[in-house]
Amino acid sequence: MGSLSRLKTLKRTSDWRTLRRNVQFNSFRADRSFVASVTFGIPSDIDLRIQPASGPLDSGGTHFRLDYSAKSGDLERVNQPAWRQMLGRGSQGFNPNLHRYLSSHASSTQVPRERVECVIVGAGVVGLAIARELSLRGREVWVIEGATDIGTGISSRNSEVIHAGLYYPKGSLKAKLCVEGKDALYAYCQEYGIPFKKTGKLVVATQSQQIPMLENILNAGKSNGAHDLRLLESNDVRNMEPELECVKALWSPSSGIVDSHSFMISLQADAEEHGASFAYNTSMLRGAVTKRNIEIHVGSTEALTPSSGKGVDAVLCANYVVNATGLYAQSFARNLDGLPVDSIPASHFARGCYFSLPGVKAPFSHLIYPIPEDGGLGCHVTLDLGGQIRFGPDVQWLPELTNSVSLFTQFDYSVDPKRADRFYSEIRKYYPSLPDGSLQPSYSGIRPKISGPGQPSADFLIQGEKDHGVRGLVNLYGIESPGLTSCLAIAKTVHAMLMDQEC
Numbered sequence: 043m044g045s046l047s048r049l050k051t052l053k054r055t056s057d058w059r060t061l062r063r064n065v066q067f068n069s070f071r072a073d074r075s076f077v078a079s080v081t082f083g084i085p086s087d088i089d090l091r092i093q094p095a096s097g098p099l100d101s102g103g104t105h106f107r108l109d110y111s112a113k114s115g116d117l118e119r120v121n122q123p124a125w126r127q128m129l130g131r132g133s134q135g136f137n138p139n140l141h142r143y144l145s146s147h148a149s150s151t152q153v154p155r156e157r158v159e160c161v162i163v164g165a166g167v168v169g170l171a172i173a174r175e176l177s178l179r180g181r182e183v184w185v186i187e188g189a190t191d192i193g194t195g196i197s198s199r200n201s202e203v204i205h206a207g208l209y210y211p212k213g214s215l216k217a218k219l220c221v222e223g224k225d226a227l228y229a230y231c232q233e234y235g236i237p238f239k240k241t242g243k244l245v246v247a248t249q250s251q252q253i254p255m256l257e258n259i260l261n262a263g264k265s266n267g268a269h270d271l272r273l274l275e276s277n278d279v280r281n282m283e284p285e286l287e288c289v290k291a292l293w294s295p296s297s298g299i300v301d302s303h304s305f306m307i308s309l310q311a312d313a314e315e316h317g318a319s320f321a322y323n324t325s326m327l328r329g330a331v332t333k334r335n336i337e338i339h340v341g342s343t344e345a346l347t348p349s350s351g352k353g354v355d356a357v358l359c360a361n362y363v364v365n366a367t368g369l370y371a372q373s374f375a376r377n378l379d380g381l382p383v384d385s386i387p388a389s390h391f392a393r394g395c396y397f398s399l400p401g402v403k404a405p406f407s408h409l410i411y412p413i414p415e416d417g418g419l420g421c422h423v424t425l426d427l428g429g430q431i432r433f434g435p436d437v438q439w440l441p442e443l444t445n446s447v448s449l450f451t452q453f454d455y456s457v458d459p460k461r462a463d464r465f466y467s468e469i470r471k472y473y474p475s476l477p478d479g480s481l482q483p484s485y486s487g488i489r490p491k492i493s494g495p496g497q498p499s500a501d502f503l504i505q506g507e508k509d510h511g512v513r514g515l516v517n518l519y520g521i522e523s524p525g526l527t528s529c530l531a532i533a534k535t536v537h538a539m540l541m542d543q544e545c
């Protein structure tokens with residue numbers, strides 16, 4: 043008892059990260075056994091080392107038989123979640139139930155099957171928020187992430203803006219979840235010490251023909267619950283932002299920015315504190331809906347490339363499964379046998395590139411947005427918490443994806459410097475003194491869309507049993523902007539959908 047509480051004093055995520063990173067696979071031997079060691083000295087007196095058992099590994103090469111000894115402490119003092127955390131990141135990829143496997147399948151070649159209450163696939167900001175919500179409510183949660191860390195997908199390639207809910211049709215999920223999510227996110231940041239700033243935002247009409255569109259945004263925002271909006275004349279705007287050129291602007295005082303990475307680390311830490319387990323470099327390869335549960339076949343991410351020769355490492359038999367795979371949500375759904383294919387929406391991808399303004403004193407201290415364009419919110423000004431500004435994202439529709447190539451190599455995130463030409467002309471509509479040659483390519487992100495070019499922008503699509511008929515499954519499609527702002531509200535919605543199904 044005393045020992046478990048000792049482990050639970052490892053509250054900070056950085057401690058857990060140190061612990062995971064200390065899994066070392068030192069060398070491999072001719073008989074395919076290996077030397078591994080795990081050392082963590084944080085801040086307890088446990089110093090644990092894992093040694094390989096004598097004897098060869100099984101033919102898969104990813105299942106290990108280990109002997110272990112604990113110096114100044116004993117293994118019972120290491121609680122099970124700690125084992126999972128510790129073994130969650132190794133150069134071989136992850137067997138999500140290695141510790142159980144070790145005890146029950148050591149000499150078997152069959153793929154281990156594990157009963158798990160909730161499996162969340164995807165550790166972007168949405169999956170993390172859901173993992174936290176479910177684990178806070180006492181559920182057993184496993185998060186399966188194909189990349190080697192949290193938040194490396196859409197969640198690390200966005201504007202980090204806390205939106206106020208201005209643009210979305212009344213009654214839409216985007217409107218509801220953005221407004222609820224914004225309040226929840228500000229409260230979370232305050233409670234957990236996440237860096238954020240309520241900068242406020244100006245949406246600008248640069249020509250008088252755009253004023254009716256500004257008024258439409260004002261009305262939509264108010265009906266969505268953003269009651270603090272007001273229209274400003276150009277003189278008022280000039281007092282706030284002397285470099286900004288416009289005929290009228292909409293002022294949203296409650297828009298802001300957040301350090302999204304600190305936020306994600308905190309969500310993960312909170313989920314882990316409440317018992318959630320994370321598996322990295324582990325992908326959902328395929329799945330099946332059975333009479334009793336949903337089977338998720340997982341293996342190392344390399345296995346997504348058919349020529350890798352890698353296969354399924356474990357089958358997770360889950361009561362609840364959440365598909366939070368962002369850009370890959372439709373691909374996940376197509377690989378789940380038993381999910382009606384007609385429930386899967388079309389998928390489109392729209393890349394957005396950013397340009398930065400190095401070497402120029404930031405000309406603005408508020409977020410500046412033009413009138414939205416097809417596919418995006420227009421080439422806007424975002425600030426980071428250090429006061430640096432960047433412009434973007436633009437909208438570049440991408441071709442349809444094939445399903446057969448490794449998911450993690452399909453997207454090109456490079457920023458073509460030639461795209462700057464269009465940026466100069468768009469930005470100079472509201473910032474005429476943008477110096478020539480000042481823009482530098484920065485980064486890009488890809489929007490997971492369920493509506494295509496020229497179509498009205500689609501709402502978030504969060505499907506539960508009522509929509510697709512599969513008990514215990516929630517699919518999240520089209521979680522583009524304002525997904526970051528909305529994630530805590532999305533998490534509550536997903537929890538409610540899953541638990542309704544339990545009744």
Ligand SMILES: Cc1cc2nc3c(=O)[nH]c(=O)nc-3n(C[C@H](O)[C@H](O)[C@H](O)COP(=O)(O)OP(=O)(O)OC[C@H]3O[C@@H](n4cnc5c(N)ncnc54)[C@H](O)[C@@H]3O)c2cc1C
Binds near residue numbers: 205325326
């Ligand atoms: C250019 C751009 C700007 C944006 N700006 C804002 C903004 O300012 N404010 C705002 O509120 N929102 C913004 N958004 C939206 C926001 O970033 C997203 O809604 C949010 O990050 C989506 O998070 P996610 O967890 O759904 O997806 P992701 O972060 O992509 O996470 C999905 C995870 O699933 C993993 N995965 C995929 N397939 C598998 C598999 N088979 N097995 C295991 N793991 C898998 C991936 O590796 C990934 O880590 C923006 C989006 C873009 C593209």
